[in-house]
Amino acid sequence: MDEVDEALAVMMTTAVAYYVTEKRRKKNRKRRLWCKPWLLRRQQQGWYQNLIQELRDEDPKCYRNFLRVNHSGFMDLLSLIEGKIAKMDTTMRPAVSPGERLAVTLRYLATGQSYQCLQYGFRISVSTIRQIIPETCEAIYQALKEDYLTTSNTTEDWLNVAREFEQRWNFPHCIGALDGKHVVIRQPSNSGSTYYNYKHTFSIVLMALVDANYKFSYVDVGCQGRISDGGVYRACSLSSALESNDLNLPEPTYLSGTSVKLPYMIVADDAFPIKEYLMKPYPHRNLPLERRVFNYRLSRARRVVENAFGILASRFRVFLAPINLPPETVEVVVLACCALHNYLMSHSTANSVYTPPGSTDIVDPVTHDILDGSWRNESGRMMSLQRHPPSRGTEGANHVRNTLCEYFNNEGAVGWQ
Structure with missing residues (x-):
């Protein structure tokens, strides 16, 4: 036993001596080239x-x-x-x-x-x-x-957003379109399956609320790709703010030309739960004409968030390939791009390179058909959230959707729908 202890002591002494000698050698070594x-x-x-x-x-x-x-x-x-x-x-x-x-x-x-x-x-x-x-x-x-890039917190701001949605996209009481995208990244070291998503790539999630002019009203970025998309929404601060009514949303008001009061709401797709303040389409199975009209009208309003993500990815092409940076750095990059997007949209002109004519979806003035913007031809790597099986929703949420459906097929109907 003494011989083993003695051998270990010799080995440790030798290792320490080597470490000290090597450190001195590196310290005294002259830099061959300070800068190329x-x-x-x-x-x-x-x-x-x-x-x-x-x-x-x-x-x-x-x-x-x-x-x-x-x-x-x-x-x-x-x-x-x-x-x-x-x-x-x-x-x-x-x-x-x-x-x-x-x-x-x-x-x-x-x-x-x-x-x-x-x-x-x-x-x-x-x-x-x-x-x-x-x-x-x-x-x-x-x-x-x-x-x-600050979320509105006054009733007047939300009413302005709702007026623009109704004027531009024919959807009343809408305060924004919500969606999320997986921003593809290189697998971080020693991360296992933390960022591994349903598309078999690695990602962090960008959740965004967009106004009628393709500008981000709210962004949340950084959730790991492995988390279910429903979990991403539940974890973001917007969800809790809507549940607790901390955003100073307007009180329910009458739909134009009716005696029906409805709350102000956000439009989204099948990846999100239906709430009184969060509208999603009817499930796409054997729908009667009235419900297909509702889905079409909602889809028109929801296109703004698709356009915002599309413009972002086509103009800031860092999103078109897996980003080879640590996740915390990717978060900063994404936030900077979203802020620059809003800055450039606010300063955009008719001949702007950022959003030239035809780059976003537009409504044909004669047929009222929506013409796809040029961004849709880009092969982006920002992936959509995974769709979930239809949820039944609460009685109140279903009542709001059914009331809007009836409105779109009667008082709120338009000839081109």
Whole structure:
């Protein structure tokens, strides 16, 4: 036994001695190359100093396509986050400027290019880009969320949303369209089946409420892909806020031209439970004409959330392939994209590259048919929530749906339905 203890002591002493010697050797080893020479020429030959400035002066349309914002929008974003992302120069080399940090982040969101690819264009090392993109995405989200990504909390705001839904999509008392998407990611290390979803990929879930103009009213992101889609809804803060009536929704009012009062509600699809404040279609089995009319009218209103997700994925093409980042970083990237989507929609013009004519679903002014937007031709990797077997719902919820069905087939009928 003494011999074994002695042998263990010798082994431990040898290991400690080796560790100390190796640590000293690494500490005293001279760095062979502080920075690759071609990276040091960033300020003379990088994309930000050359290509982007040329596009600004010579081809504004390509500038907007390259960064998804025009120059004035870029400078506006830069002014909002510059103080949060600026770094100090050192005696060894100048820091990457805030403008470069914003440009490389927007280019990553617009294309989903790997950090290695971005390295060659911007002449910024992969290790630095790995720090820049999460920091800048967080700064973008924090700077924009209050003005562009805050859920309404006043009755007047909800009434404005409902008026727009009725005017544009012929669905009364609607305060938003709700849906969720699986954002596909690479399998995180040592995660097992935590993020493994029903489509046999790995994902986190983006849940969103969208207004009549394709803008996000509410987003919740980060739920693991393995959680059932019904569980995702129950776990999000919107569900609890609706149950406890914390959103200051308007009181039930009369449907136009009737003596029937109905509550204000959200429209959704079969992945969600039916509630008095959450309408979903009738089950698609041997439906009579009246119920098919209801489903059609609800589908028209619900298209806005499909369009919002479609625009998001087609403009920020980081969503078109599995995102090779840790889940917590993907959450920040998704939130930044949603905030930028609302920011760009709010500043969109008729000739905007972000939402050019034909990019979203539109209503034919003659036939009133809905014409698909160009985003539907994109092969996105954002997957829909899994549909569930029809639920019976409460008596109150079914009463609201049946009342709306009767309204759409009588006082609220339109010729094209």
